[in-house]
Amino acid sequence: MNQSAYYNPNFYTPVLPAGWVEYKAPTGQPYWYNTLTRQSTWTFPVQAVSPQSQQQEQPKEKKKKQIKKKIPGTHWLFVLTHDGYEFYYDRETKTSVWEMPKELEEPMKELERLEKEEKEQKEEESKKRKLEQEQKEEEETKKIKMEQEEKEEEEVNEEKKEEGKAEPTEMTEEDIMWQLEQMEEEPEEQTEEQPEEQPKEIKQEKVNEISEEERIRQFYELLKERNISPFAVYSTEYPKLMSDPRFELVPNNKQKTLFNKYCHELGEKLKNEQRNKKKPEEEFRELLESKVTEKMYFDDFRRKCKDDPRFKVIPSTREREALFKDYVKHHLSKKKKDPVGGYMMLLRETKEIRPGIRWRDAKKILEKDERYHAIESKLEREDLFRDYLETLQ
Structure with a gap:
């Protein structure tokens, strides 16, 4: 056994803590008496931990802030001190009272009601934020899949874009203008390039019964149905059109002229659409x-x-x-950078807000504007409203 763990005066004489005195019993065994507490002990007293060292070990409790609340509809403040005491302060007379004035009974109930609503609103918002966070986390897990879908969608779009490069809607205004210039410079093709014989599915006498305007309209309708491009070449498209009866409505010597005119007008139309189209x-x-x-x-x-x-x-x-x-x-x-400034601007802009207007009436007017909702606290909205009314008086 380790004897040094016990008090033995033959080995050393430890220092007694303040207030302690050593005595010996008739048997010679030492005991110690505390002059402050008037208690005795057979065990050698240990130095007590000072209050100062206890304060160093234990973190200091933060002093609670004093809370001030404006009582709705009055010029009084409800004050809760950092020690937990409550009193009421009159801003007009600059006086304080411990007991609640009778005139404040109803306004205090209104204050409690508003605080309860605000608390419920915050709890609701907290739940909503929590739900949004959960949804966000859930969306993050799906993000890789969604990005893959987007990638596949982009690849399909690229393929479609490649396939539709010849379509006028995919060309820029400069491309259209260049193509039109080229078409204007292109020399007229000789009629002998056309086949000498064309099918006669409509009898000439029947054709003569249709007005020229109607024949041209049907001819253009045919070109539109076949999706003729503004940059199409007559000799290339001719085999695709010749079998349609509407193509025969126009005399052979006018077919190419009307074809080119249609392409030119279509190109001008697309060019104008391209110019007016939003980015x-x-x-x-x-x-x-x-x-x-x-x-x-x-x-x-x-x-x-x-x-x-x-x-x-x-x-x-x-x-x-x-x-x-x-x-x-x-x-x-x-x-949302300056919600208070925006709210005050709203009050100044609202002509109905003038001295004597009640809060419940003003609220119905103001709540239609988003600057009203930018102030989340219902109590703060009313306080700012009343402060503004004071400036009008």
Whole structure:
């Protein structure tokens, strides 16, 4: 056994803590007496931990902040001190009272009701945020799959784009103008290039019964049905058209002239449409403005709007997401940078807000504006309203 663990005066004389005195019993065994507590012990007293060291070991409790609340419809403040005491402060007379004045009974009930509503609202928002977070996490797990779908969709779009390169809608305004210039410079082909004999499915006398205007209209209708391009060549398209009775309605010597005229007019029309057509970014921006909310994620936006033509004008998923984030960051966030300033501006702009108007009446007018909802606290909305009314008096 380790004897040094016990007190033995033959080995050393330890220092007694303050207030302790050593005595010896008749048997010679030492004991110790505390002059402050008047207690004795056979065990050698240990130095007590000072309150100062205890404070160093234990973290200091933070002092609670004093809370001030405006009592609705009055010029009183309800104050809760950091020690838990409550009192009432009159802002007009600059006086405080411990007991609640009788006139404040109803306003205090209203304050409690508003605080309860605000608490419930915050709990609801907290639940909503939690749900949104869960949805976001769920969406993250699907993101790889969705990106794969987007990639496949882009590949299909690229294939379609390659197939439709000859279609006029895929060409720029410069391409159309160049092609039209080339067509104007192209020399007239000799009529002997046409087959000498053409099928006569409609008798000449029957053709003569149709007006020239109607024959040309049907001829153009045929070209439209066959999707004749503005850059089509008459000799190439002729074999595809000759078997249709409407083609024979026009005399042989006018067929090519009307064909070229149709192509030229169609090219001019497409050129004008191209000039007046909105840029893809502008169309996509219109979609963002009409559908996106501040708490919406890109995946939600994509799922909701993927079938909208304005969504498809931007083929790249990365570019869509970049435009989406830029819109949310630089446009929606501006509305929330200074909610109080926006709310006060709303009060100043609303002509119905004048001295004597009741809060419940003003609220019905103001709640139609988004700047009203930018102030989340119902109590703060009313306080700012009343502060503004004071400036009008």
